[in-house]
Amino acid sequence: MTTAVDASGVSAQADGSPILVAENVTMRFGGLVAVDSVNLNVSRGEIMGLIGPNGAGKTTFFNCLTGLYLPTAGSVTFEGALLPPKPRKVVIAGMARTFQNIRLFGNMTALENVMVGRYCRTNTGPFTSIIRGPKFHRDEKATSARAQELLDFVGLGNTADNLARHLSYGDQRRLEIARALGTDPKLLLLDEPTAGMNPQETRQAEELIFKIRDQGLAVVVIEHDMRFIFNLCDRVLCLVQGRVLIEGTPDEVQSDPRVIEAYIGTGPADAAELEEFEEGQDNA
Amino acid sequence: MITMPRLLTPERQQRSDPAGGWIGIAGGVILAASAFLPWAYSFTALDGMTLLGYPSPLQYFGMVLGLLVAGLIICSRRIKPKGKKIRVGWVRGAKAAGTGALVYIAIIILSIAVELGGLINVVYGGWIALLGALLAFAGTRLMIPDQPPTLYQAQTRPWLEILIIAVVMGAALFATAFALNIDDGGTFVSFIAFLGTFVAVLFRVGVMGFLSGVSQRHRKVLILAAFVVAFLFPFTQGGSDANMSIATQVIIFAAAAMGLNITVGLAGLLDLGYIAFLGAGAFTAAVLSRSAFATADIHPPFIVVVLIAGMVSATLGLIIGSPTLRVSGDYLAIVTLAFGEIFRITMINLDGEAGPNITHGSNGIPAIPDLVLFGFDFGDPHVALGIPLGRFSNYYFLLLVLIAFVILVFVRLNNSRIGRGWVAIREDEKAAEAMGVNVFGLKLFAFASGAFLAGVAGAVKAHQDISVTPDQFIFLESAFLLAAVVLGGMGTVLGVLVGATVLKLLPEKLRFVSDFRLMIFALLLIIMMRFRPEGMIPSQRRQLEFHEEDEALAERIEEEVEETGALKGAGVL
Secondary structure (H helix, E strand, C coil): CCCCCCCCCCCCCCCCCEEEEEEEEEEEECCEEEEEEEEEEEECCCEEEEECCCCCCHHHHHHHHCCCCCCCEEEEEECCEECCCCHHHHHHHCEEECCCCCCCCCCCEHHHHHHHHHHHHCCCCHHHHHHCCHHHHHHHHHHHHHHHHHHHHHCCHHHCCCEHHHCCHHHHHHHHHHHHHCCCCCEEEEECCCCCCCHHHHHHHHHHHHHHHHCCCEEEEECCCHHHHHHHCCEEEEEECCEEEEEECHHHHHCCHHHHHHHHHCCCCCHHHHHHHHHHHHHC | CCCCCCCCCHHHHHHHHHHHHHHHHHHHHHHHHHCCCCCECCCCCCCCCCCCCCCCHHHHHHHHHHHHHHHHHHHHHHCCCCCCCCCCCHHHHHHHHHHHHHHHHHHHHHHHHHHHCCHHHECHHHHHHHHHHHHHHHHHHHCCCCCCCCHHHCCCCHHHHHHHHHHHHHHHHHHHHHHHCCCCHHHHHHHHHHHHHHHHHHHHHCHHHHHHHHHHHCHHHHHHHHHHHHHHHHHHCCCCCHHHHHHHHHHHHHHHHHHHHHHHHHCCCCCCCCHHHHHHHHHHHHHCCCCCCCCCCCCCCHHHHHHHHHHHHHHHHHHHHHHHCCCCHHHHHHHHHHHHHHHHHHHHHCECCCCCECCCHHHCECCCCCCEECCEECCCCEEECCEEECHHHHHHHHHHHHHHHHHHHHHHHHCCHHHHHHHHHHHCHHHHHHCCCCHHHHHHHHHHHHHHHHHHHHHHHHHHHCCECHHHCCHHHHHHHHHHHHHHCCCCHHHHHHHHHHHHHHHHHCHHHHHCHHHHHHHHHHHHHHHCCCCCCCCHHHHHHHCCCCHHHHHHHHHHHHHHCCCCCCCCC
C-alpha cells in the first residue's frame, strides 16, 4: 500500500461534490434551543471549521450529526442518503469522530484501541473465533496490520504496546484520531483536537489534519484556537447561540465585525479566548 | 492500604541482622527436631502426634517448614550474588517461611486444643515446636530483606523446563489427592496452611516468577499437562467414589461459573439470576430423558439433548436480555434477579394444576437414568489399569470434556474481535458505540453464550444428580456462582476454577465452614473487596481497571506486554 490511509474507494480530492448535508438541524432541550436551524454543507476533501463562543451549540450540533442526539427537526444526509440516528450506523456509513474530552479505552494498548476502531469493518463472528480456522488468523493479522499502519500514519508507530492512558496528552489526541481512522471514514469530525496542546503539538496536529485531507477525507473541526482554525480550514462556520452567524472562507469570517462582537458580547468574556482571536486576526 | 507500624526500621534491622540470622536458624532447627517428639496427649487429635521418634505427616510438614527457614537463611549467608543479574530472594523466602511456620504451628496447637478440649492436651513437643516457630518468626523478622528477586528472567533448557512442568503438575496432583483424603477438619486446615506457606515461600524466593515464565514459554505443554493431571485424578482415589462425587460437583459448578464469567467478567454485565439457565438446561434434559417421570414422549440421543438444552437456555437468555440489556447496570441486576425467581416459580407451577404438567411441580423429575454414550453406561463401575472406577468417575471424565469445551469457548471468545469489543464496552460504552462497536449485540451475545454454556452443564447435571427439582435453583446458588467469579478473578479461567473449588470444596471438607458458610463467604468477599477487588487470580486488564491509580502495576504489566506482545486476558490458561 503506497498511501497509509486508504480512503476506501474515495479517490477524489476536493471534487466539490457534497458528502455531508445538514439541513435546518434544530435541537431543543425542553425550552432551550441549543441548535437552531443550522445548515451545513461539507464537500469531499474539504476542511470545514466550526467556531463559536462557549455554549454556542457546536458540540450539540456534532452530536446531532453523529447520531448521539436525534435532532428535533431537520435532516442530515450523508452521501445522498439520510443518516440513521444511531452512532454505530453513522460510523458504518462512513463518519467517525473524536471527543472533546478524550475518550480512549485507557486500559487497552494503543494498537488495541485502533483495532477496536476496525471492529465495524471486520466480521469475524463467534464461530470463526471459537474454531480458529484460517479466516480467523487472516482477519486478525489484517486488523492488526492495518491498525499498526494507522498508528504509523499519525506518528505513534512505536507506542503500539503502550497502554493508552500512559500516552502523553497530545499523543492521546492523535491516538483518538487513529482510532477514528480505523473505521475507514470518509468524513472525520474532530471535536477540539488541539485543546490543551502546546504550540508545537498544535502544529503537528495541523500537519496531521492536512495529511488526512490529502488522503481524500473530508474533515470537520471544532476549535477555539483561531489561528489554528484560520490556517487550517477551507471554510469556516461560526455558530452563536445555536444559530449560524456567518459561513465563508477564513478571510471572510475573521473580518466580519459580528464575529468579533459575538466573542466579546457573550457573558463575562473569556479574556484568553478574545486574545487568541485577535492574535489570529493579526497573523492573517 | 493499611500499613503496619514499623517496629523494625531499616537501621534497627541493620544492627540486628546477624543475630536474627542465628536466631532464625536455631528456631528452624528446633522446629524441625520437635517433629520427633510427641505433640498431643491423645492419638485422636489431628493425625496422631503422640509417638516419640515417629513423626506424623503433619509433623513432617512442620519439619519441612523448620528446615526451609534454616536452609533459606544459610543460603542467604553462603550464596552471594556474583555480579550476575539474576537474584534470588532468600531472606524474603525465609521471612515468609518463618511467618508461615508460626501460623502453621499455632493452627495445629489450637486444633489439638479444640479437638481434645483444652491446651492441657498439648504435650511438651508441641510447645517446643511453638518455641521453634516463634524463634524462626522473630529471627527472620530481624533480618534485612533482600532485593526483589529477578528469578523470572532465568531460563534453562526446554526439556528441563518441560520436566519442571511435569514435576510441578505431579506435585499438584499428589497434594490435591492428599488434601481430599483428609477426613479431619483440623488436619485439613493445617495442611492448607502448610501448602499456603509453601506457595508463599516460592513466591517470595522468586521461584513462582520463574515458573510463570516457564509456563508462558510452554503454554501448550502446560495445558496438556493440566488435563493429563485432571484425567489421572480418579486413579489416585483407589476406587473410592466419595471424593469423585465432590469433584464432579466442583466441575459442574466451575463450568457454570465459567459461563457466568463471560457475562460478568468479559462483558461486564451483572447477572443475578444465572442459575435459571443451569436449571433450564437441567429441566430440558430431564424432560427429554428416559425417566418414568419425564413428560416428553421423545427421547433423543444425549448429544442432541445437550444441544437442545443449550439452545433452550440461550433462547431464555435472549428473551430476558433483549428488553433489559438496553438499561444500565443496576436495573439489569434487578431484572435478572427477578428472572431467576420467576424461573423457579414457573417450574413449580408447571405441575398440571396451575399450568400444564411438565415438571411435576416441586417434586421435580426423579429417577433420571444414567447416561449411555456409545454403549458405555455411566452408571456401571469399571476397572481401568487395575484401579476400580465408580459411577462418579465416569461422569468426572465426561465433565472434563465439558469443562475443556467451556474453557475453549471462553478463552477463544476473549482473545478475538468479540473479546476486544467487550473490553471496549467495559471501558467506555459510549465511546465504543461511537466507534462502531455493536454494543447491544455484543451484550446480548455475552448473555446468550453464557446461558448456552450453563444449559449444557445443566443437561449433564440432570443425569448426574438423578433428579431435578425446582428448589435446586434458588437465588443462593446464583449468588454462589457470582461469588466464585468475583472471588476467583473476573475474566480468567484459572481464577474461576480456583474460586469454584474454594466455594464448593471447603463446605464439603470442613463441617464448621458448611455450618457458617454464608457468614464465612460473606466475610471473605468483604475482605477481598477491600484488599484485592480484582479477585485471587485476576486478568491483567481487570487488575488495571481496579487499580487505575497504581502506576507501578501498570508499568510492570506494560513491560510484560512489550515482551509477549499481548495483554494476558485469560490468565495462565
